[in-house]
Amino acid sequence: MQTEINLRVDGTDRQVTVDTRTTLLDALRERLANTSPKKGCDHGQCGACTVLLNGRRVLSCLVLAVTAGGKDVVTANGLAPDGELHPVQQAFLDNDAFQCGYCTPGQVCSAVGALDEFRRGWPSHHGDTELTRAEVAERMSGNLCRCGAYTNIVTAVQQAARA
Amino acid sequence: MNAVGQDMVRRDGPAKVTGTATYAYEAEVDNAAYCHLILSTIARGQVTDVDVSAALALPGVLTVLTPGNVEKLAPTDDAELAVLQDGEVAYRGQIVGAVVAETSEIARHAAELVHFTYHVDEHDSIFTTDRDDLYRPKAINPGLEPDTSIGNVGEAVRSAHLTVAETYSTPMVHHSPMEPHATTALWQDDSLVLWESTQSVHSVRTDIAGLFSLDAEAVRVICPYVGGGFGAKGSPHGNVVIAVMAARALPGRPIRLALTRQQMFAIVGYRTPTIQETTVAADRDGRFTALAMAAYGQTSRIKEFVEQTAAPTRMMYAAPNRATSHRIAALDVAVPTYMRAPGECPGMFGPEVAVDELADALGIDPIELRVRNEPEVDPETGKPFSSRNLIACLREGAERFGWADRVAGARDGDWLIGTGVAASVFPAFTLRTTANIRFDHNRYTVELGAADLGTGAWTVLTQIAADALGVPVEQVDVRIGDSAYPFASVAGGSSGTATWGSAILTAADTFRDKYGDDPADGDEAENTFIGTGFEGGPYATYAFGAQFAEVRVHADTGEIRVPRLLGVFAAGRIINPRTARSQFVGGMTMGLSMALHEHSVLDPRFGHVINHDLAEYHIASCSDATDVAAHWIEEDDPHVNRLGAKGIGEIGIVGTAAAIVNAAHHATGIRVRHLPLTLDKLLAGLP
Numbered sequence: 095m096q097t098e099i100n101l102r103v104d105g106t107d108r109q110v111t112v113d114t115r116t117t118l119l120d121a122l123r124e125r126l127a128n129t130s131p132k133k134g135c136d137h138g139q140c141g142a143c144t145v146l147l148n149g150r151r152v153l154s155c156l157v158l159a160v161t162a163g164g165k166d167v168v169t170a171n172g173l174a175p176d177g178e179l180h181p182v183q184q185a186f187l188d189n190d191a192f193q194c195g196y197c198t199p200g201q202v203c204s205a206v207g208a209l210d211e212f213r214r215g216w217p218s219h220h221g222d223t224e225l226t227r228a229e230v231a232e233r234m235s236g237n238l239c240r241c242g243a244y245t246n247i248v249t250a251v252q253q254a255a256r257a
Numbered sequence: 258m259n260a261v262g263q264d265m266v267r268r269d270g271p272a273k274v275t276g277t278a279t280y281a282y283e284a285e286v287d288n289a290a291y292c293h294l295i296l297s298t299i300a301r302g303q304v305t306d307v308d309v310s311a312a313l314a315l316p317g318v319l320t321v322l323t324p325g326n327v328e329k330l331a332p333t334d335d336a337e338l339a340v341l342q343d344g345e346v347a348y349r350g351q352i353v354g355a356v357v358a359e360t361s362e363i364a365r366h367a368a369e370l371v372h373f374t375y376h377v378d379e380h381d382s383i384f385t386t387d388r389d390d391l392y393r394p395k396a397i398n399p400g401l402e403p404d405t406s407i408g409n410v411g412e413a414v415r416s417a418h419l420t421v422a423e424t425y426s427t428p429m430v431h432h433s434p435m436e437p438h439a440t441t442a443l444w445q446d447d448s449l450v451l452w453e454s455t456q457s458v459h460s461v462r463t464d465i466a467g468l469f470s471l472d473a474e475a476v477r478v479i480c481p482y483v484g485g486g487f488g489a490k491g492s493p494h495g496n497v498v499i500a501v502m503a504a505r506a507l508p509g510r511p512i513r514l515a516l517t518r519q520q521m522f523a524i525v526g527y528r529t530p531t532i533q534e535t536t537v538a539a540d541r542d543g544r545f546t547a548l549a550m551a552a553y554g555q556t557s558r559i560k561e562f563v564e565q566t567a568a569p570t571r572m573m574y575a576a577p578n579r580a581t582s583h584r585i586a587a588l589d590v591a592v593p594t595y596m597r598a599p600g601e602c603p604g605m606f607g608p609e610v611a612v613d614e615l616a617d618a619l620g621i622d623p624i625e626l627r628v629r630n631e632p633e634v635d636p637e638t639g640k641p642f643s644s645r646n647l648i649a650c651l652r653e654g655a656e657r658f659g660w661a662d663r664v665a666g667a668r669d670g671d672w673l674i675g676t677g678v679a680a681s682v683f684p685a686f687t688l689r690t691t692a693n694i695r696f697d698h699n700r701y702t703v704e705l706g707a708a709d710l711g712t713g714a715w716t717v718l719t720q721i722a723a724d725a726l727g728v729p730v731e732q733v734d735v736r737i738g739d740s741a742y743p744f745a746s747v748a749g750g751s752s753g754t755a756t757w758g759s760a761i762l763t764a765a766d767t768f769r770d771k772y773g774d775d776p777a778d779g780d781e782a783e784n785t786f787i788g789t790g791f792e793g794g795p796y797a798t799y800a801f802g803a804q805f806a807e808v809r810v811h812a813d814t815g816e817i818r819v820p821r822l823l824g825v826f827a828a829g830r831i832i833n834p835r836t837a838r839s840q841f842v843g844g845m846t847m848g849l850s851m852a853l854h855e856h857s858v859l860d861p862r863f864g865h866v867i868n869h870d871l872a873e874y875h876i877a878s879c880s881d882a883t884d885v886a887a888h889w890i891e892e893d894d895p896h897v898n899r900l901g902a903k904g905i906g907e908i909g910i911v912g913t914a915a916a917i918v919n920a921a922h923h924a925t926g927i928r929v930r931h932l933p934l935t936l937d938k939l940l941a942g943l944p
């Protein structure tokens with residue numbers, strides 16, 4: 095079944111026809127040609143598809159597009175309007191917090207969401223009140239990186255938190 | 258002005274942090290159709306009937322590919338690529354069909370509606386060392402002798418002061434790059450364009466042109482970015498052949514095909530499980546009198562790949578008596594392939610744990626024991642080492658890690674603490690590659706069909722080219738990832754930077770010889786670098802390293818943590834410290850992942866990997882690896898190649914698992930010889 099939805103994607107209003115089975119990730123990648131979020135598993139297991147939905151980080155492969163109608167979606171590309179990098183992106187670049195880059199847009203969106211959650215006082219399983227390395231790592235552990243850039247990712251997120 | 262050695266930021270960095278770098282599935286094309294693979298649900302037998310009626314009746318389905326109902330491919334000796342040529346099924350998860358549809362949702366739905374009838378044969382996928390059909394292969398990867406022998410190991414063991422003779426094992430593991438294998442394929446005007454996630458655009462072109470009887474010029478393979486490969490994208494697999502069949506069935510229509518994560522565990526290769534019967538014999542002073550490994554692995558009945566597990570035993574330490582062998586079981590299983598540091602990665606696990614066991618038994622520090630067994634020359638070939646700085650790595654690592662402070666039985670509350678060390682090694686060689694240099698509007702464009710899998714090739718090749726031409730990096734545009742550029746070797750075997758860099762040096766020489774320092778617009782030169790090949794030259798050329806791990810084991814739960822990993826490497830000239838560090842650290846992190854988590858569980862009843870997704874096939878996550886540090890020593894090797902570079906993509910994963918297992922032993926007194934090191938292997942023995 096096809097249905098039409100309205101989304102705000104990276105600051106632009108978009109109208110798109112989707113299959114009711116279409117995930118938000120596939121709506122972005124295959125119907126709106128926004129391939130900034132990546133598909134690593136399609137099952138909520140890797141974090142590569144992370145975007146900000148109404149400001150909160152979500153796994154877009156686990157969101158049906160029809161449930162996102164009227165909402166605001168920000169991808170890693172949308173965090174850098176006119177090519178001006180977001181402090182998290184700049185920190186990733188400064189610390190070489192990636193290699194192949196496939197997990198990276200998801201890591202970036204996840205870090206933006208995680209820092210916001212921390213500022214709001216949302217607890218994590220680890221439970222430090224400071225953004226120690228272990229605390230950052232716990233909050234970023236939903237985003238897998240097979241290239242093994244974790245050590246630099248933690249440093250980058252700490253740098254971004256200070257920015 | 259030297260660009261080589263500078264800490265240059267990745268040229269592709271901004272595109273990657275914003276997600277605008279385009280991977281294979283994301284190629285900008287209009288009106289794409291979507292292809293979904295169908296994999297066999299039996300492990301051995303034949304497809305006897307396929308009912309496609311329900312699938313074809315689904316609105317939006319464009320075509321269904323089934324066995325025998327596709328174009329005939331040219332004969333190939335690579336059975337993995339001969340997809341859908343007949344109904345034979347040789348392993349569970351083999352490609353038996355594909356659906357092409359207007360959307361990915363419809364394609365996936367229709368794939369479920371294709372009904373297969375099978376004749377099922379009995380299958381056999383059990384890998385053990387007591388099978389009576391194990392055989393000695395003609396050669397092992399990459400063309401080495403399967404067996405070697407010097408002196409008399411049995412005699413040496415009988416007269417040794419101490420011998421460690423144990424069996425170690427590493428399980429089946431999967432590369433699992435974050436980007437699943439993907440293709441966008443377009444057949445138009447009798448030519449084919451493939452946007453393909455590959456470590457070698459030229460080998461994809463050669464294989465596809467051959468299979469479809471096309472001129473190489475009619476096939477273009479484009480791949481600017483690869484979302485990780487680790488060997489799984491080193492040579493093409495059946496999925497790309499299907500994408501091409503689909504594209505040729507629908508001329509003018511771009512076809513997108515990506516594997517699901519589950520399919521990644523079936524058809525794109527894996528590292529064989531290995532069993533390593535390892536012997537280290539020593540005299541009273543800890544001098545090795547014999548070293549031996551009998552290595553066992555598996556391959557697929559339809560294609561042979563033999564992991565060179567015992568290869569490092571041939572060259573790592575001195576010993577007058579030595580024997581290595583490889584025996585293989587050909588099973589009804591998917592085709593194994595090279596995975597990051599084939600041979601060395603699994604093959605340095607058993608020996609490096611055995612050396613630790615021997616050090617323990619002799620009461621000699623494990624670093625000191627390794628130092629005592631340093632060979633003068635490559636023990637088997639007698640070739641001198643072009644450079645060998647293992648001892649320097651061990652010493653510097655010990656210093657940085659605080660090795661001298663280690664105490665057995667250390668405890669911090671409920672946590673038992675230990676430290677461990679292991680050595681790393683990986684061969685350095687170069688392959689054949691051509692580079693082209695063109696001058697225009699005061700800029701130099703350097704082109705070659707190389708690939709950047711995250712290794713930094715976009716950046717480091719720019720640095721090398723700038724120095725070769727004697728101009729600033731700002732004046733150089735390196736272009737890679739397209740078979741339209743001159744032939745380049747695979748991004749594999751840690752040979753990429755040294756090979757492609759050498760080709761750029763060669764082409765730059767030719768360019769300057771022809772045009773001097775003041776070229777005119779349009780001046781262009783090309784040259785080919787031949788390389789050493791896998792046989793190497795007059796020197797034994799290897800990178801070395803030392804890895805140190807701290808392990809904490811919870812005394813009650815057995816939980817295992819690795820708070821600290823430190824590696825020191827001697828890998829020739831480092832072109833870019835920033836990207837090099839990421840390569841070493843990334844390899845070490847994957848080594849940690851192998852040590853603690855990775856295990857593809859094959860169910861012998863059905864012949865498939867049951868934990869075939871990222872929730873069940875565990876890889877290291879951020880919390881596992883927050884302090885992984887890599888250092889290197891300055892190494893000036895005039896023999897290895899003109900660039901003096903040895904390759905760094907793989908050595909980081911070599912030895913890590915042994916260092917962690919050795920540290921766990923130091924913490925708990927429990928010796929684990931079978932990876933992965935999971936808490937169930939420690940619990941019973943904890944104090």
Ligand code: FES
Nearest residue numbers: 136138140141155
């Ligand atoms: S693609 Fe969504 S979590 Fe992996």
Ligand code: FES
Nearest residue numbers: 193197239240241
């Ligand atoms: S950078 Fe390659 S998976 Fe993270």
